[in-house]
Amino acid sequence: MLARASGAGAAWLWRQNSRLVLWLPVALAGGITFYLALPTEPGGVGVAEGVLACVASLACRLLWPGRLAVRLGAGVVGMGAMGLLLAWGQVWRMPPFPDLPRRAVHLSGQVTEAEVQRLADGEQALRVALRGVRFEDGISIGMPPLRRWLWVRLRADDPARPMPGDGLEVRALLSPPAFPDVPGGYDAQRRAWFDGLAGHGRALDRATITSAQAGGGVGGWLAGRRQVLAERIRTALPGTRGDIAATILAGADGVVAAPEREAFADAGLAHLLAVAGLHLAIVMGLVMVVVRTGLALSERAALYWPCRQIAAVSALLAGGVYVLLSGAHLPARRSLLMAGLAVMALLAGRRPLSLRALALAATVLMALSPEGVAELPLQMSVAAVMALIAGFDALRPALSGWEHDDVWLRRVAVRMVRPLLASVLAGGACLPVGMAHFGAVQPWFVLANLLAVPLMSIWIMPWGLAALGLMPLGLEKLALVPMGWGIGVVTALAHLVARLPMARMGVPALGNVGLCVFFVGLCWLCLWVGRVRLLGLVPIVLAVLSPWMAARPALLLAPDARMAGIVTQGQLWTGPGTHPDPFVLREWQRVTGLPAGVLPAGGTVGNVTCHAGVCRVGDIVLVLASRPPAPGLCRGAGLLVNLPGTWGCDSVPSIGRFDLWRNGAYGIYRRPDGGFVVQTDRGVRGARPWVMRPGGAGLPNLPLAQAE
Structure with missing residues (x-):
């Protein structure tokens, strides 16, 4: 039975032969993730082992090309080791943190x-x-x-x-x-x-x-032109509409007011305020349509010139100019690289949008910036594009049948359902990524994107490009005003959707392990063919449900010892003071997914009792005010947390200000037996080059001695 199962598995893998290459970027990302998660640096021996693993994998692949097990093992081990080496090289290429002055x-x-x-x-x-x-x-x-x-x-x-x-x-x-x-x-x-x-x-x-x-060079000159461009846009189109137009056209990050940004985020439209793949695709698509239509008006060009290729190259050049004008931010550069690979595929007569093109683009992006594997933009873009390509490939037979059906109603329906499917596929694939990075879910994102994205494509961005073309003549206002009308409609839509019931639901953040499990399941679902791909739904569901399976912390302590949070009875209570740090509070709510309240100076909230700057929940004693210990403070205590001072109780585990200074943030979890599990920031991140010493100390900016 074992031999029969092994033979069936080998036969299935040989049938998937053309899909095996798609897993190489997955192995590369796994090696990068493994390196970033290490508690200590691998050192010279570890790097040498990685180099030997790459060489050995290449040798095995060349010596035994026909053996399936060798091919699989060499690909996974070799690309994983390559990912580790790329991340290691990128880390040690950067200069160390300097020791900044502690005073003005x-x-x-x-x-x-x-x-x-x-x-x-x-x-x-x-x-x-x-x-x-x-x-x-x-x-x-x-x-x-x-x-x-x-x-x-x-x-x-x-x-x-x-x-x-x-x-x-x-x-x-x-x-x-x-x-x-x-x-x-x-x-x-x-x-x-x-x-x-x-x-x-x-x-x-x-x-x-x-x-x-x-x-300053070319970069300084471009930055100056962007600043002038943003000021001219905001002068011609004042208010929120001008801020959003400057963000879209000139990459003026930070000018949109916080309430507007929150409304766009709650409606699932935050990507409209970040110059990335969507805006670049719209710009390139518009230029390609205009150029190809213009060439088609000439009989000679239409008959003898490669109009499609000329239009694609023109669109890529226009996209490059747009990326430079908008600040050349990292997500935009990544999108331009993927667009460049798509244009190259089109020039070579290959499919511009395919899983192989995505695998090549992802490999190039990870080779250039391995740290992007752990960041939101690359995770979002890869998940969305992979789901779109695989989803439409699977649905192509049904969609093609209806698209060429004799019944006109079906032909109209399939054209209307395509944007809906695109929004569902891309949004659904990005949902767990948003849970991991934002701790929130926007259920109405499909409705919002279904209306806002077409408006951005057919009205806002065309008028924006026209405004850029009219700017040398000083007539940009002629195009910016109609652009502002469309921006006003999208802004009103964002506020409308954000006010709907359950527009933004806070959920516990998806952990790093859960996020890795999700991507493994998504890759299994999208990269294989046949019914076996449906097994990828199992890890996806487990990853999405994992935040509710994991235990929430009972107590959270900020690294500067100025803020503590007690998690009890489905609520996060913070203190001391009535005005908690908004950045710390936002991160704690992202992790716990709970509403927040303020600990009282005296009284009881839930099962937390506070008096004279001391709060007690169960056997945890939290001292918030700087004062001598009161008699009987330590009676029945299982853990003492003293934020202002360093004194403790005999035979009672304690955490003080110096512990937080040395170890960073704390997270205390309860065990089923009533004990405690203590996690610290330094214990989780380990001793890595980017982990600063206690107090944020870096390398002094002083010349080193030539000899001791």
Whole structure:
């Protein structure tokens, strides 16, 4: 029976022979994920083993090409080892975090990017990216410039309007990338490590602009043109419509007010405010249609010229210009690369949209930026495109039959159902990814996208491109006003859908393991053919349900010891104070999926009792106020958490301010036997290059001694 089952499995795999190559990017992503999840660096021995694994896999594949087991093993092991080596090389290519001053400091640097940000109070401030930063105070005078760049937000009343390439001097208060607010939560330090970011700053005085420095180059010139473009758009089209138009056409991130962004997010339309694949596809599609239609008007061109190929190349060039104009953000660059591969396939006479093209594009993207495997944009785009291609491939026989049916009603129905199917397939594939990164589900996303995306395609973006064409003549307002009408309709739709019942449902965030299980199931469902692909639904369902199977933390502690959260009876209670940190609270709600409340100064909420700055829930004692221990405080306590001080109780496990400073955020879970499982940020992330030392200390920006 075992031999018969083995033979049947081998025969099935040989029938899937053309699909095996599609799993190579999956193995590559698995190797990258494995490296990022390691608690410590692999070291020289681990890297050497990875190199040997790649060489051995290639040798086995060449020596025994006809053996199925060798092919499978060599592909999985070789690509997995390659992924590990790519991630390792990308990590050690980046410079270390600098040790930023803990006090206000005078700094100078070159502006490489400037963007308008809307603050919480509605005011607008300019945020600038500075490279080559030098500190002008104390021991830092005369030291070499930082190898990483800084974001510095200028004061809202600062009249300075620096352009890319300008020098800037300002007195600012700096902070390193933030520690995660919960063990296993969003890792801003890892993101900053790969982005080359040193930290953030807030200007304390008005900035001084110095003469433009050499070295801005083409990038600085483009950034300056984008800034001018965004200002002209917002001048011609004031208000929210102008902010959204500047975001779409010039990549002016941060100008859209928070209520508008929240409405778009709750309606499932947040992707309309991020320049990525959708906008690029619309631009390229419009240019391709216009060019091909124009060539078809010429009899000679229509008969003798490769009109389709010319239109595709023209669309790709237009897409490249649009990506540069909109800021060349990473998601847009990824989309342009995938579009370039599609155009190459079209020129070669191959299918431009296929799973093989997606596999090639994903491999190239992961080779260029391996860290993208752990980030939202690449996960969203790959999941959506894979579901669209595989879904329409599976439905093609039925759709084609109705599309050429004699009954006109069926032909009309199939044209109407295609956008609905696209929204369901892409949105359904991205739903678990949204659960993992946002801790929320938007059930009405299909309705919102079904109406908003066609309007964006046939009205908003065409008028936007016309506005860009009219801008050299100073007539951009003629096109921006009709564009604003469409933006107004989409904005009203977003607010309408966001007000519907259950428009945004908070759910416990999908963990990293659950997200990996989901992608394994999605790949199984999309990459195989036949009924066996339906087995992929099992891990998908298990991954989606996993947040409700896992235990919620009983107590959460912020890494700066300024905030604690008690999870009890389906509620998250935070303290001390009545105004919790909004960023920490948002992350805690993302992880728990629970509504939040504030711990009282005295009294009882649920099974939490508070008095004189001390709260008790069961055998957990939480001290929020700085004061000496009261008599009988430790009686019956199983765990003491003292945020303000360092004293504890004899024979009672305790957590104090110094523990949080040393280990980062804490998550305390209850065991079935009544005990506790304590997780710390440092214990979860391990000792990795991007994990900063306690307090956010980095490498001092001082010259090292040539010898001891």
